Amino acid sequence: MSSMSLSFFGDEESSRRTLGIRERQILYDSAQKKCEDCSRDLEFSDVQVGHKTAYSRGGNSTLRNSVSLCYGCNKKQGTDSWDVFQRKQGKTAVIDRMRNMLTELTLQKLKDLAQKHGVKLKGRFHEGGLLNDDYYQAPSKARYVKALVGVVTEKDIKSGLSAMPTPGKTKRRRTTSYWSIF
Incomplete structure (x- = not known):
């Protein structure tokens, strides 16, 4: 006697458990x-x-x-899981250190590193609906860090930081206070 299971549209489970x-x-x-x-x-x-x-x-x-x-x-x-397996063997300590180093960088420095190593990230498209416009959201700092962790090395980060131009000084605008009159 075989048991029969009812499945509705979209409820089917994948019967394939191996790769071809x-x-x-x-x-x-x-x-x-x-x-x-x-x-x-x-x-x-x-x-x-x-x-x-x-x-x-x-x-x-x-x-x-x-x-x-x-x-x-x-x-x-x-x-x-793969992450748990790697942690049990002590292999993700290097990746965690890399992730921490990349997290400390500014978004502009992460963009420069990504461009230097050929990592391209696309923004996310958001539909606005009836009353709002559609727009693209730029990739976040977390997405840059995640993409760069497997690509760059610690040496690349340190050498890349020294090779990157330092941002110029921003000029402070002089403002006069109306209170200085009194």
Whole structure:
């Protein structure tokens, strides 16, 4: 006796829990034929598809949610998310330090670093509706930091800061106070 489940339009769950051979090849090539955790060289037949968010915790089987791992690293990860797995191994301390360094910079310096390293961010489009106009919102400082963390190194930040021109002095406008008359 088989149980029958009723599903309404849009309620279907994805039955696919693995990547196809072409997607595995793309993942393998994007990882430069190495394990993304321990950087060990891998043959295509040895690649295990890891996850950033486990299927059991709401993740899905897409390239964006997948990482190329060796057998040992895939077993170590279990159902931990990619961030938790990296933190358990002490690997995100460097990334956290980079994120803190980038957060301390001004938005203009972040824009200059992004331009120097070829990082392009698009603004967000907001529809105004009936009474308001449509507009683009410029990328925020947090979006620049997130985009630059994986691209720049600590050395790049320090050398980039010394190479950036310092902003010129702003001229103060002289104002006279009406109270000085009395």
